[in-house]
Amino acid sequence: MKICATISETRAACRDARAGRKRLGLVPTMGALHEGHLSLVRAAKAQCDVVAVSIFVNPTQFGPTEDLSKYPRPFDRDCQLLEKEGVEILFAPSVDEIYPDGAVTWVLVEGLSEKLDGRSRPGHFRGVTTIVAKLFHIIEPDAAFFGQKDAAQLAVIRRMVRDLDFPVEIVACPIVRESDGLAMSSRNAYLNREDRGRALVLQHSLQQVQREFQAGERIAAKLIASAKEVFAREPHVVLDYFEIVDPDTLDPVERISQKTLVAVAAYVGSTRLIDNLVLNF
DSSP, X not given: OEEEOSHHHHHHHHHHHTTTTOOEEEEEEOSOOOHHHHHHHHHHXXXXXXXXXXXXXXXXXXXXXXXXXXXXXXXXXXXXXXXXXXXXXXXXXXXXXXXXXXXXXOOOOTTTTTSTHHHHSTTHHHHHHHHHHHHHHHHOOSEEEEETTSHHHHHHHHHHHHHHTOOOEEEEEOOOBOTTSOBXXXXXXXXXXXXXXXXXXXXXXXXXXXXXXXXTOOXXXXXXXXXXXXXXXXXXXXXXXXXXXXXXTOOBOSBOOSOEEEEXXXXXXXXXXXXXXXXXX
16 A cells, blocks of 8 residues: 655556556545445445545544544554555645645535534535545545445535536445444544443434334424434433435425435534434335
């Protein structure tokens, strides 16, 4: 695996990798890799000839009161995991390399970036779309792989790709869960023993909606009310949002009549977790 710290080095490595019309896949990450990230790498390996992974804890997608300073950075372990998966290129830049002194240009998807996580974390998606756009310019992948767990992020990135004509296929990969159903996240490491058990309320609320949907309920407000009853039984977890929305526009739906996203975010102690499911007919 070639580890690149600079943009010029990465561009050269990716240019060489694409020689002979090889298909290049990208998996953008912030490191602290877990099985969810590795599932993206494996999907990229299955669909592409060469795989590049980025590790960059992006400061512009963290709010002033969020966990940037304590975000886990086990770089050596991450490298070992990626080597084992057969990744060819790792782009691991410094903050100064990505955001040179005086940088003032942003990529903002208006109308989507203020919804769901964007409403709870102002400026978050501006940071996400700016770094992802930069990665697409630097690496020039044929396909980029993202987890369905970040469903709002997926919608925002897909709209950016469409609007700015990036020649990149966006591939969404299924949520990977712990054995008890908790969606895998680097932030799960922050949970103490008690909070780890309480965190399951996110999955339990989604399961309740799934059951009622399968039983024939189609009114979004009734499904949301039922999910909130599940949260009411876990008073140590603070609900941020529970919404039922169109998966492309992130607009709320009143009655479910087509593919629909059910998204939840909550604070378990001081740790904010997200989860979702897609209701299909």
